[in-house]
Amino acid sequence: MAHSRNHIHGAPSPSPGIWASALATGIILTMLAVLIGIVAFNAFGWFWPAEITEVNLIDGSRVIGPAVQTEARPSGAGERTKFKIGSRDIDGRDFRWIDDDQIESLQSPSELVRVERSEYGDVFGRLTKINDTTGRSLDPSDTRALQAMLQHGQDLRRQRRNLLEERETIRRPLTRIEEKLALKERSANAQSPETLQEIDALEIRRQKVEARLLPKLDGTDRAVADIDAELERGLLVIDTGRGVVTVALADVINVGFPNDLSFGGQVRETLKRGVEFLVAEPREANTEGGIYPALFGTVLLVLLMTLAVVPLGVVTAVYMTEYARKGWLLNLATQAVHNLAGVPSIVFGMFGLGFFIYGVGGTLDRWFYAESLPTPTLGTGGILWASLTLALLTLPVVVVASREGLLAVPRDWRDGSRALGSTQWQTLRTIILPAAMPGILTGVILAIGRAAGEVAPLMLTGAVKLAPSLPLDGSAPFLHLDRKFMHLGFHIYDVSMQSPNVEAAKPMAFATTLVLLALVAGLNLGAIVIRRRLQKAYRGGEV
Amino acid sequence: MSSHNTTPTVLASENLDLYYGETQALKKISLTMPERKVTALIGPSGCGKSTYLRCFNRMNDTIEGVRLEGKVLVEGHDVNAREVDLERLRTRVGMVFQKSNPFPMTIADNITYGPRMAGVKNKARLEEITEKALRQADLWNEVKDRLSESALGLSGGQQQRVCIARTLANEPHIILLDEPASALDPISTAKIEETLAHLKERYTIVIVTHNLQQAARVADVTAFFMLGEVIEFGDTTTMFTNPANSMTEEYITGRFG
Numbered sequence A: 001m002a003h004s005r006n007h008i009h010g011a012p013s014p015s016p017g018i019w020a021s022a023l024a025t026g027i028i029l030t031m032l033a034v035l036i037g038i039v040a041f042n043a044f045g046w047f048w049p050a051e052i053t054e055v056n057l058i059d060g061s062r063v064i065g066p067a068v069q070t071e072a073r074p075s076g077a078g079e080r081t082k083f084k085i086g087s088r089d090i091d092g093r094d095f096r097w098i099d100d101d102q103i104e105s106l107q108s109p110s111e112l113v114r115v116e117r118s119e120y121g122d123v124f125g126r127l128t129k130i131n132d133t134t135g136r137s138l139d140p141s142d143t144r145a146l147q148a149m150l151q152h153g154q155d156l157r158r159q160r161r162n163l164l165e166e167r168e169t170i171r172r173p174l175t176r177i178e179e180k181l182a183l184k185e186r187s188a189n190a191q192s193p194e195t196l197q198e199i200d201a202l203e204i205r206r207q208k209v210e211a212r213l214l215p216k217l218d219g220t221d222r223a224v225a226d227i228d229a230e231l232e233r234g235l236l237v238i239d240t241g242r243g244v245v246t247v248a249l250a251d252v253i254n255v256g257f258p259n260d261l262s263f264g265g266q267v268r269e270t271l272k273r274g275v276e277f278l279v280a281e282p283r284e285a286n287t288e289g290g291i292y293p294a295l296f297g298t299v300l301l302v303l304l305m306t307l308a309v310v311p312l313g314v315v316t317a318v319y320m321t322e323y324a325r326k327g328w329l330l331n332l333a334t335q336a337v338h339n340l341a342g343v344p345s346i347v348f349g350m351f352g353l354g355f356f357i358y359g360v361g362g363t364l365d366r367w368f369y370a371e372s373l374p375t376p377t378l379g380t381g382g383i384l385w386a387s388l389t390l391a392l393l394t395l396p397v398v399v400v401a402s403r404e405g406l407l408a409v410p411r412d413w414r415d416g417s418r419a420l421g422s423t424q425w426q427t428l429r430t431i432i433l434p435a436a437m438p439g440i441l442t443g444v445i446l447a448i449g450r451a452a453g454e455v456a457p458l459m460l461t462g463a464v465k466l467a468p469s470l471p472l473d474g475s476a477p478f479l480h481l482d483r484k485f486m487h488l489g490f491h492i493y494d495v496s497m498q499s500p501n502v503e504a505a506k507p508m509a510f511a512t513t514l515v516l517l518a519l520v521a522g523l524n525l526g527a528i529v530i531r532r533r534l535q536k537a538y539r540g541g542e543v
Numbered sequence B: 001m002s003s004h005n006t007t008p009t010v011l012a013s014e015n016l017d018l019y020y021g022e023t024q025a026l027k028k029i030s031l032t033m034p035e036r037k038v039t040a041l042i043g044p045s046g047c048g049k050s051t052y053l054r055c056f057n058r059m060n061d062t063i064e065g066v067r068l069e070g071k072v073l074v075e076g077h078d079v080n081a082r083e084v085d086l087e088r089l090r091t092r093v094g095m096v097f098q099k100s101n102p103f104p105m106t107i108a109d110n111i112t113y114g115p116r117m118a119g120v121k122n123k124a125r126l127e128e129i130t131e132k133a134l135r136q137a138d139l140w141n142e143v144k145d146r147l148s149e150s151a152l153g154l155s156g157g158q159q160q161r162v163c164i165a166r167t168l169a170n171e172p173h174i175i176l177l178d179e180p181a182s183a184l185d186p187i188s189t190a191k192i193e194e195t196l197a198h199l200k201e202r203y204t205i206v207i208v209t210h211n212l213q214q215a216a217r218v219a220d221v222t223a224f225f226m227l228g229e230v231i232e233f234g235d236t237t238t239m240f241t242n243p244a245n246s247m248t249e250e251y252i253t254g255r256f257g
């Protein structure tokens, strides 16, 4: 009775343990929020079209560029500011620290321009001369004409890309014969009479096909040359304060006047650059451009991993809970699965390298691609091997969560189903699996979360700094599981530790981190939403 | 009872011993239940009533380490014979559990579960089965407008009757009930007893109950179990008014159990 009275007259005061854990949770959440805040601030700061400043120094020289950072001078007196001056082709410097007392005057006129180009990074300065694609000079202050010319340049570049693709398609029969020839010439019995005969026959065919295709190829080559000439004539000349830089129209990615933008314009520009970052190819050894291939590679990798781990994990869990005889063997297997979860991920990478790549891939190469050896076809890193390695890594998570889900299905339901004359398989399919689905999905969520952020094993199994082509494209068989791939996690490492221009690439690392965080959060959220839906649909009246 | 001589016995056991591993739960049980009557199994808890009931639809198979000697006969056949089709046996011998266990599906899907698993696909046929079974379980009028709602949204008593209807949908010959009303309030209990009273016209029913009044109300014959043995078996009224065994008397007058 005393106990129940306690509940009526005021709640019992919570123990200090509850306060401590609440405090710890609060601290952790705050740290997480701060971390995400820092990452997001840096990333969006990079996309934001920063104001460009023209700095006149007391020694009479001049630099132009956005201020990046201000701090107290290491020597003590006064402050200094870091400017991103760009145009590293002039003197090899992208950034410059300037002491406050060296500055004569500062201004930010609206005509200052930022030119993003495909090589050597940004250029900041004043447009002094513009030539259009006919070689005619334009008025540098005529923005309308400038925009028209830039648009024309983009059209030309698109045409050029299409022409090159077309050329490749036209040339494909020839390329195939050449590949065959190369294989025959390199094969072990290249000197045998039959092979020599085959090579001769191939050579004759090659010449025939070449003769047939040549007129068409010449046509596209000429068209490309015409476009190149046009792009060559178009150019921008920029006075950077430190010297004059000429940018060919072919190299121009973007031209902007940030000082001339309203707030709305700045926001629009930020969003535009954010989207471009997601969909553009990387440039300049990953220090510029976008992360599209890495984003694509990560999503595809996780998808393939999920496709592999879910059936395997669920079948394992079902076998262990529903079919296996209870006893020491099952206990041993359970222990083994739990311990697998604690194995460092790099060890899985080693296993993937040894088993999948050298073992399975190497064997398949000897069986099916013997003529191209010693160059490996499947016996080298690729997205398939990497996703299978990740599937092994996440297998324990899926198995453990699925088992818990299966064990939580009440015995009453199983008995009820069997007592109505259903088989064990029918009971599994219609009662047990649907009821265990939330648990199984929890496992999948955890697996995806773990896999999306995992980098170490990928370094051994096929993630690369720069992949020549995506693992999924328009050429048959469309999904190229043997290809190497890029990955956001590896990209972050590469950009922040392996970059030739660390300072310029730093914001890139933050932006990529933000994308990775958002991706993991998004994948988790998606899975959680699906799980909630299922639970609701499932419990029906109970909720 | 004259038909007994011509038709094979519906439900019987001969010298049945059952062991859970080392411990013996049933000892030399030989009983023959009357057809189209209600047989009650009573006795203190742990005496083996549920275990005995589960022998007739072989639900003990799902428990590891169960060993059985002697014979269990359903409609004249040994249920443990090699050639027995387990799934068919269980549609013939339906079972309702102590704790109501509707599946987390719609009411209609619960009712048609057995027929669907047996391969019935025709929608009209399934609807027919649903209505018939729910009517037999006296539940049709209460749920006919919410057949596509979850069965878990029903009251406890209704859930148990869904389980009864679900069993009836299989068109069994025999129905086993293991303390079907022990978790229900008196009104729901009364309703279930009412249902049983008219079900026995068509089915052979065996009910385990802890409630002696219930046994007296619904059962034609009663078996009194103790420590895995049958102490007394016979006409319910006789047993309750004039028990042959002193232990039976002590139990029904409430001196133990």
Ligand SMILES: Nc1ncnc2c1ncn2[C@@H]1O[C@H](COP(=O)(O)OP(=O)(O)O)[C@@H](O)[C@H]1O
Pocket (backbone or CB within 6 Å): B020, B025, B044, B045, B046, B047, B048, B049, B050, B051, B052, B063
């Ligand atoms: N799954 C099981 N494993 C081991 N022993 C069991 C199991 N189920 C029941 N028993 C034992 O068998 C005896 C009979 O149980 P049970 O048939 O459930 O009794 P009742 O239904 O009469 O209360 C009890 O002693 C009980 O402990």
Ligand SMILES: [Mg+2]
Pocket (backbone or CB within 6 Å): B049, B050, B051, B178
């Ligand atoms: Mg019992």
